Amino acid sequence: MSKNKIYWRGSEELEKDPVFVANAEKEFSEELPIDQFLGTKELDSSNTSRRDFLKFMGFGITAATLAACETPVVKSLPYVVKPNEVMPGIANYYASTFFDGYDYASILVKTREGRPIHIEGNKHSTITNGAVNARVNASVLSLYNKKRFQTPMKDGQPSDWSTVDSEIGAELNKIKAAGGNIGILSSTMISPSSQAVIDDLKAWMGGSGEEGTASGSVMHAMHDAVSVAGMREANKRTFGSAMIPSYSFDKAKVVVSFGADFLTNWINPTEFSSDYAVMRKPSNGSMSRHYQFETVLSTTGSNADVRGAIRPSEMGVAVKALYNAVAKKTGGASAGSAALADDDNHVADKINNAAADLAKNKGASLVVCDSNDPNVQVLVNGINEMLGNYGSTISTEKAMHLRKGSDKDVAALISSMNSGQVKALFVIDADPAYSMPASWNFGAALSKVSTTVSFASKPDETSILCKYVCPTNHFLESWNDANPEGDSVSFTQPAIRNIYDTRQWQESMLSWMGKGEAYYDYMKARWDSPATMSDDPSTIFASRWNKYIQDGVGTMMSAMAMSSEDSMTESETPAEEGASTGGFNSGAVASAASAIRGGGDGMEVVFYTKTSMGVGNDSDNPWLQELPDPVTKVVWDQYISMNPADMNEQGLNTKMGEQEKAGMGRVIVGDQSIELPVVAMPGQKKGTVGVALGYGKGFEGERQIGTNVFPMLPVVDGFVQNHSSIQFEKLEMRYNIASTQTHHTMMGRKILNETTLSEFKNADRSHWNPIVKISDSYGTKQEVNKLDLWGEHDIDLGHRWGLSIDLNTCIGCNACVTACHSENNVPVVGKDEVNRTRTMSWIRIDRYFSSDADPEVHGDLNQDKNYAAMEIPSDYPEVGFMPVMCQHCNHAPCETVCPVAATTHSDEGLNQMTYNRCIGTRYCANNCPYKVRRFNWFNYVGDRKFTDVNPSQDDLARMVLNPDVVVRSRGVMEKCSLCVQRIQAGKLDAKKKGEPVKDGAIQTACSAACPTHAISFGDINDKGSMVRKEAMEDRAYHLLEEVGVQPNVWYQTKVRNADEAQAQA
């Protein structure tokens, strides 16, 4: 091989420079400082080479890795002395009572190994009948809130009980000796024993009690965040007693509600919703008719057969119009002219129809109203009186104690504080600095009181203003009694020992009075008398007491019942002329009617309460924040609700979704204003907006969600009102808002099947619930379940679990959703993830609005433009709710596509999901026609991204997890299991007893939580089961029956008790 060309690297090479030649063979031209970087001479002499080092290191790492595979040693610590009632692995249930000043429910607390993990309704209660709502369900999580006060506080610094006790005790003694006043500001007090503590304090402050001697006094004012003081005042004018009567929705064939969201918020929703549902079962041939006249589209309004949208300022006029119409039918006198100035959806006609229905059902109807204007309430009383409802559906004898707040008392207390008469103020279970109108200026009044004590259990707007914080126990750590209405009593018992160094406020009070008594002993002693309860007094008290506590409820002698009227100011002012206790004072009506004012024509706002937030007592509870609003389906945000027609006029975006940011608006009330995103709410009265209360809670440094709008509430004639006229400004900002449902209508399909009562009664099922038929390969129409790709499961063998969901009694209240979260360890994912449609709820409630577009005309797929019209809800639509969870299809499309058989069918009709087998292909979710499968995109219990939202990341909040259900990790699919852990437990229970499973013995979390019993669970193969009976009914159908997946979940057709003509009127 010869080369003709020679290349040189440089002239040095050509010239064969000696230096170059010497270095030519070296890799580097310079000497490398090898000795320097290889270190010492010892290293040179060592016979461990670099390669050896790498070998040893490699071996070492491998060995260490393998050794690390060893499972760590697990320790098991049994009790030293095991309490008899605790059996590891077995849940204990304790009857208790929830009351936070807003919601009342008699409940069962499920505890595992001594920690409460779930709340269910107590079926022994004759008031709530086992009903709970979402807020009550979720309260178990707030027990494990790390933000709770862990010790008493003094001047914002942690202190201890002995310091706080001695200082406050000394202060009280000083005030007592000087004859000063102390003030107590509490939420409504329904506990007779707690009231007795306050009475004791009054007596103690009164000192010797002799006239003339220096002695202090106690001013006690009750403050409800949402006041019904106007209603109490109206009852005082008409019946001579400032009280709230009790209502029997289960006896009312016609219900007319003016703004009262009695199914989820008004006074006692747990009681009213379960009673209301009794009359909504069309299978009995009749059902109640429900009229609702309101401004925002509330949950209750969504369930109304006939709904009219009115301006809040015209509520009085509307009530007056109904009064007149009823008077005309029953031969009474008119209350003067009443014409709605703004009636764009036939409200006047609907009122006339309502009057006709009411007159037909005298004594079996109910008119309720949420107005806090006593004049309006007097007219409502007048209507009920004309209809003879007192004594049948309304009982003035059996007073309700749940809203005893008096706006006038509060105002009186504040003025005493301002004048310096109040030397010490105690705040119990209330957050007045948050929930009072700005015009009362509570903060300024508080600063004039030298000794201020808050009993708040977690930091709130009031507690940071107070000198002392004496944190009270969470209700799950407390003893108490409650007298919600009439002679009913229920008890609260602790289900866990105090987590923090807290003490019940009653005990604190007793200790400052020098009675170092435990509140439990104090309370028990009060009941230890034959004349307390209506049970057999001859039995010894200890066993009777155990029964009260075990049952959680009882009936007491009326002497023990709380006074319905224990306000400071109400009892001072004499009843009006002509008002005598018991009888109806018709004279009050005329004066009230003349005081009714008409509405304005500018923009108005209604401040309403939401199903999730209520008045914000638990607004830092992530379960509630991620609970979709029943109507708008928005989570994690407060917003301005507006009719889409108005929004289009303003140029605001009516759509929702990740790519569709909401527009913003400013609501100006007097000198206050708020800026919030604007969300479309079809059904909202045009020309009005709605803003939810209960948001914006939290003090400096805390993350706040929304803005507190309580300060914007106007006070008219001493009564706090929930509406006001406003200025509305559109802002040029956009805001990302998360919603779990972005599509609003059914597009003319049979998804939420509905009919009217007359059609249901008179027409064959084929007219209103036809069996779905599809063409076979020969073009012949066949019933869908006759055509199938799959082989049959042996579904008649053994059990076949199923659900039946009555769309008629489903009120969309979301209690099932929180119950499911709590039972099944469903993670909270936060707003950002919800926005990416990654919500994890196993059960969702779909909400559908009706559309003006006619499917016959617009449903042609070839006409895109027409079809799009069906997507737009009516301005004042009808609404339907439909809970959707895994349908447990017998021919499940998800099962056939799983490559690893992680989702399979059980012999008992369940579609099983095996997490440890799942590899996360998500084929199943893609193939699910119901879109109920949820994928764990993240490790929600470990990823820092979710620390703010996911409670189970917190050491303490993890205690709320149900140990019988696996906490899923990243990359795993999950979905409704039909509470398989409860099914297995129920079966085991039956097997151990050696008897068949009784119908109703096993309940899923959702069916147990449903206040209206809309969800029933059971064994379809059990001939006597409720669920089988319902599945066989004419109303039953499957969701998307045409896809032929043969679900084990049935829906019962929704029946509206109104003809289309009446609804539209």
Place this chain on the structure above:
Amino acid sequence: MQNNWVSLTKKVYFLTGLFSILLLPFKSLHAQSGEELFTGNCTSCHAVNKKMIGPALKGARQAWAERTGSDEAIIAWIKNSQGYIKETGDPYAVELLAAYNGTVMTPMALSSDEVVSILDYIDNWEPPVAEAAAPVADGDGGGEAEGGNPLPWIIVLAVILFIVVRVLVGVNKSLENLRRQQEGEDTLPDVSIGEGVKAFFMKNQAVSVIVIVLIAAYLSVLGWDSLNAVGVYQGYEPSQPIWFSHKIHAGQNGINCVYCHNSVEKGKSAGIPSVNICMNCHMGVKQGKVTGSKEIAKIYEAIGWDTNKNRYIEGYDQKPIEWVRIHNLQDFVYFNHSQHVVVGKQDCENCHGPVKEMDVMYQHSELTMGWCINCHRETNVSMQGNEYYDKIHADLVEKYKDQGLETFTVEQIGGLECGKCHY
């Protein structure tokens, strides 16, 4: 040893019974069931010849009979001690109660005949001769001498075999060389063992392929098995904070498993007994057979028991005992003891092995999913007499009428479905 002794005593009883059959026709019968009744009802608090929580029982019958003239009083006393005191106010009984710190004996649901048979058993009881020696040997069981482990023998044999082969090969080579020398051929070169083996395999390539394949197959099996064993802790035998012997408690003392593991019939976990259950017996039993007072003192340390004053120390800061958990199922498996023990009527030993022979508890079974599944495939569900199963049993008989099945395995009622254990 124990078994031999028991059968020996039984024989003795049988013979004596045979002789005395005319005089006391039912005595041996009583003594037979008396033993079962005694271990079932009495042993947690009493021993025959030792004071435990209650007094030693040997001679008690005679003492009572001497005082009252008949067995009636002691029978009443045993059946309901508090009732007896209330009725008779017998000062002897009151004194006895006081002597044992007022520890009340719970009323016994026994018939008078049963009490008599217990008393008969106690009368006939003789201190076991061999038992005193037994625990000493228990310390580290002398099993190996009886040829338990064959490995040393195999090694010795292999060495001998190797030497024999070496010698034979050497002899063979010497003979061959001798032959070659005689026939004038070159003698065989001196090769090392390694070279010889190498040459052999080079010559016989088929054999070398077979050997390589065999070695590869062996290594694969070994690898597969060791991978299968990842996370399987069969035989896991950790040392515990207290040297507690199931052999002594469940084996020799015959305490029923459920006495201590008392949630096994109620809940999903069998439950590690709390210290107050230990104290039921160890208030009285202060000396262990093997460890003396050393280990028992740890219970007292945990609960705060003053051994001198025989009472609990008030306001004692109790310390739970940190047992090392042996049977660990993964969190994603739901297993319920009561399902298997009460409904499935499984004995504890089926899964936990010969607990009565274990001084130190270990994991007997694999506790793998395959192990669970196998059992579910093979085990019949005990449906008889459980009304829960009536309907499904009828349905199953109908379904399998071609095969004429009357009993059904767990598999046949859906016991292999994922969702039965994983949720």
